[in-house]
Amino acid sequence: MKDRYELYYWPGIQGRGEFIRLILEQAGAEYADVARLPKSENGGLAALRRILEPTPDRPHPFAPPVLVHGDLVLPQTTLICRYLAERHELAPERIPDRLLAEHLQLTIADFALETHDTHHPLGVTLYYEDQKPEAARRAAAFRDSRLPKFLGYFERVLEENGRSSGRHLIGEALTYVDLSMFQILEGLAHAYPEAFGSMATRIPRLSALRARVRELPRIASYLASERRLPFNEHGLFRHYPELDAPVGP
Amino acid sequence: MKDRYELYYWPGIQGRGEFIRLILEQAGAEYADVARLPKSENGGLAALRRILEPTPDRPHPFAPPVLVHGDLVLPQTTLICRYLAERHELAPERIPDRLLAEHLQLTIADFALETHDTHHPLGVTLYYEDQKPEAARRAAAFRDSRLPKFLGYFERVLEENGRSSGRHLIGEALTYVDLSMFQILEGLAHAYPEAFGSMATRIPRLSALRARVRELPRIASYLASERRLPFNEHGLFRHYPELDAPVGP
Numbered sequence: 001m002k003d004r005y006e007l008y009y010w011p012g013i014q015g016r017g018e019f020i021r022l023i024l025e026q027a028g029a030e031y032a033d034v035a036r037l038p039k040s041e042n043g044g045l046a047a048l049r050r051i052l053e054p055t056p057d058r059p060h061p062f063a064p065p066v067l068v069h070g071d072l073v074l075p076q077t078t079l080i081c082r083y084l085a086e087r088h089e090l091a092p093e094r095i096p097d098r099l100l101a102e103h104l105q106l107t108i109a110d111f112a113l114e115t116h117d118t119h120h121p122l123g124v125t126l127y128y129e130d131q132k133p134e135a136a137r138r139a140a141a142f143r144d145s146r147l148p149k150f151l152g153y154f155e156r157v158l159e160e161n162g163r164s165s166g167r168h169l170i171g172e173a174l175t176y177v178d179l180s181m182f183q184i185l186e187g188l189a190h191a192y193p194e195a196f197g198s199m200a201t202r203i204p205r206l207s208a209l210r211a212r213v214r215e216l217p218r219i220a221s222y223l224a225s226e227r228r229l230p231f232n233e234h235g236l237f238r239h240y241p242e243l244d245a246p247v248g249p
Numbered sequence: 250m251k252d253r254y255e256l257y258y259w260p261g262i263q264g265r266g267e268f269i270r271l272i273l274e275q276a277g278a279e280y281a282d283v284a285r286l287p288k289s290e291n292g293g294l295a296a297l298r299r300i301l302e303p304t305p306d307r308p309h310p311f312a313p314p315v316l317v318h319g320d321l322v323l324p325q326t327t328l329i330c331r332y333l334a335e336r337h338e339l340a341p342e343r344i345p346d347r348l349l350a351e352h353l354q355l356t357i358a359d360f361a362l363e364t365h366d367t368h369h370p371l372g373v374t375l376y377y378e379d380q381k382p383e384a385a386r387r388a389a390a391f392r393d394s395r396l397p398k399f400l401g402y403f404e405r406v407l408e409e410n411g412r413s414s415g416r417h418l419i420g421e422a423l424t425y426v427d428l429s430m431f432q433i434l435e436g437l438a439h440a441y442p443e444a445f446g447s448m449a450t451r452i453p454r455l456s457a458l459r460a461r462v463r464e465l466p467r468i469a470s471y472l473a474s475e476r477r478l479p480f481n482e483h484g485l486f487r488h489y490p491e492l493d494a495p496v497g498p
Contacts (some may be wrong), residue, residue: 059349059406059419062399064355072345076355079348096321099328106325107311113362114372121370121383123363125390134370134383141374150311170308176494224342 006068007030008051008084009078011044013235014187014228016077016112017065022179023081025222027088033227078102078109085176094170101170104177105156108184111150115184116236118243120141128218128233128240139243143195147188148247151203154181157210158205166205167212174216181206182213187237252336254280257300261295262484263436263477264312265361271428272330274471276337284475327351327358334425339382343418345384350419353426353472360399364423364433365485366442367391367492377482377489382467388492392444396437397496400411400452403430407454416461423465430455431462436486447495 005024009017017033024031034051037043046193051073054060061075067083074080082102085091092098120129158166169177185206195219200207212218222228231237251328254273255303273280286292303309316332325331331351334340341347344409371380382454409416418426420470427464434455437445449456462468469475480486 054405054409056409056411059353059409061352062359062402072348073393074348074352076352078386079351079355083348099321099323099332101309102328103323103325103442104308106328110319117366117372121368121372122387123390125394131386134386137380137383138371141372145374146372153311156303160303160308183341 003029003030005084005181006034007031007065008034008048008068008132010048011035012229012232014183014231014237015065015235018183018229019024019082019112019180020065020067020080021079022222023084023088023090023176023181023220024225025217026091026174026179026218027081027084028218029084029088053060078105081105081176081180088180090174090176092173092175094171097171101177103177104154104169107150107153107178108177108180111184112151112187112236114142114146115187119238119240128238132242135243140245143192143245143247146197147192148199151199151206155203155206158209167209169209174213178209178213179219182210182219185210187231190231191237191239193239195247196243252278253277254333255283256280256314256487257283257295257297257317258314260284261478261481263432263486264314264484267432267478268326268361269316269329269333269427270341270476271432271468271471272333272337272425274338275423275428275465276333277467278333278337278340295408323354327354330354330425330429337452339423339425339428341390341424341428343420346420350424350426353476354429356399356402357426357429360433361436361485363395364436368382368487368489375435380490384483384489384492390493392441392494392496394440397448397451398446400448400455404452404455408460416458418458423462427458427462431459431468436458436480439480442488443493444496446483448481 007017007020009015033046034043037049048064051066052061058073065077065080067074067080074083082091082105092101118139119128119135120131121134128135154169157169161168161170163172168174169181213224233239255271256266258264273485275303283292283296284297297313300315301310307322312327314326316323316329323332331340331354341350356403368377368384370383406418410417410419412421417423419431463472482488
C-alpha cells in the first residue's frame with residue numbers, strides 16, 4: 001500500500017491531531033491535513049463531517065481524529081499513533097517493547113486528557129466560561145497533585161531506561177512516545193507556564209528530551225512552518241492565567 | 250509461554266479490572282486475582298504495591314490494573330484487553346478488523362471514563378462528598394447529551410454490522426468488545442437506572458447483546474460466583490440517586 005495518508009481533524013487547533021502530525025512529520029510521510037485544505041480541494045469541515053458518517057461496511061468513527069490509509073479508516077489518537085509509528089520505524093522493534101511503548105502512549109493520553117479537563121471539568125457540552133469556578137478547583141488539584149505525579153512518573157521512566165542512558169522513554173532509539181511527550185511538555189509550557197516552570201528543577205531528563213526533540217531537523221522544520229498551528233484557547237492546552245500558579249514544594 | 254496470568258487490581262471493586270476479568274473468564278484462562286488473595290498466599294494490597302514499584306529493566310506501571318504473563322508486566326486496561334483477546338480467540342481474525350475492534354474498545358474506555366467523571370468532575374484527588382454540586386451539573390450534561398450520544402453510537406455500530414446481523418459490534422463472532430460493552434451496560438443499569446431505563450426503547454440491539462452475553466455459559470457461571478464482586482459506591486459505576494433522572498425525549 002502506498003504511504004500516502006489523509007488526516008481528518010478540526011482545522012483550527014493542534015488538539016489531539018498534533019500527536020499524529022508530529023509522527024507524520026518525523027517519518028517524512030506524505031499526508032494531507034484534509035480539513036485544512038480549501039473547499040476547492042475537497043477540504044474543509046464538510047470533508048471532516050463526511051468521514052464521520054455511518055457506513056454499512058465498517059464501524060464509523062465516534063469523533064476526530066481519523067486517519068485514512070488506502071481502504072483503512074482508522075479513528076482514535078493512540079491507535080493512529082501506534083499504527084503510523086510501527087510502519088515508519090518510530091516504534092521499538094521487539095514485541096514486549098512495543099507493548100510497553102503503547103502503555104506509555106496510553107498514559108500520555110491520560111495525562112493530556114487530565115490537562116484538558118482542568119478547563120472543562122463539567123464536560124465538553126459546556127463552554128469554559130460556563131464552568132470557571134469548577135475549573136479553578138480542578139486546576140488547583142491538577143497543579144498540586146496530578147501534574148507533579150505525572151511528570152515525576154515520566155522523569156522516573158527516563159531514569160530507569162538504561163538502554164538509552166535516559167535519552168528515550170523506551171528502548172535505544174527515538175520513538176513516537178518521545179514525540180508525544182514533547183507535545184505534552186510544549187502544551188504544559190503554554191497552558192501552565194507558572195506551574196510547569198516551577199517544576200523545571202525536578203524534571204531535568206524530560207526537559208532535555210524536549211530540547212532534543214525540538215532540534216530534530218524534521219521537527220524543527222515543521223515547527224517553523226505554517227503547518228504547525230499556534231497554541232490557542234480552543235484546543236487541548238489552553239492558557240488561562242487564572243488557572244495557573246506555581247506548584248508547591 | 251504457559252497461559253497462566255496474574256491480574257493486579259484494587260481488591261474491593263469491579264472497576265477497570267472487570268473488563269479484564271470478563272475476558273479471562275470467557276477465555277477459560279487460568280488466572281490469579283492477586284490483590285484479592287490472602288497475605289498468606291502473597292496477596293493483598295502489599296502485592297499490588299510491589300508490582301507498581303519502579304524497576305531498572307522496564308517502564309513501571311503508572312496505575313493498576315496490571316497483567317503479569319511470564320516476563321511481561323503489562324499495564325493499561327485497553328492494552329491488556331486486546332493482548333488477552335488476541336491470544337484467546339476473542340478478537341477478530343483480520344488485521345483491519347483488529348484495528349477497528351481496538352478503536353471500539355478505546356471508545357468504550359472513553360465512555361466508561363465519562364461515566365466515572367460524573368461523580369468525580371473535579372478529579373480523583375477529592376471525594377465525591379467534596380464535589381457534589383459539581384457532580385450534579387456534570388451528571389445532568391451526561392444524561393442529556395453524552396449518554397444518548399454514546400449509546401446511540403454503539404447501537405448504530407451494531408446496526409451497521411451486517412456480518413453478524415447486528416449481533417456483534419465487530420465481525421462475525423463474539424469478541425472482547427462485546428464483553429466490554431456488556432460491562433458498560435451493566436454498569437449504567439446499576440449507576441443510572443432512571444436515565445438508562447428511559448433509553449431502553451432506543452437501544453434494542455444493545456439490550457439484546459447484553460442479554461446474550463449474560464447467558465454465555467462461562468459468563469453466567471462467573472456472574473453467579475463469588476469471583477464477581479457486586480457493584481458498589483467505590484468503583485467506576487456508582488449509584489447516587491441524586492445524580493439520576495430520566496433522559497429527555
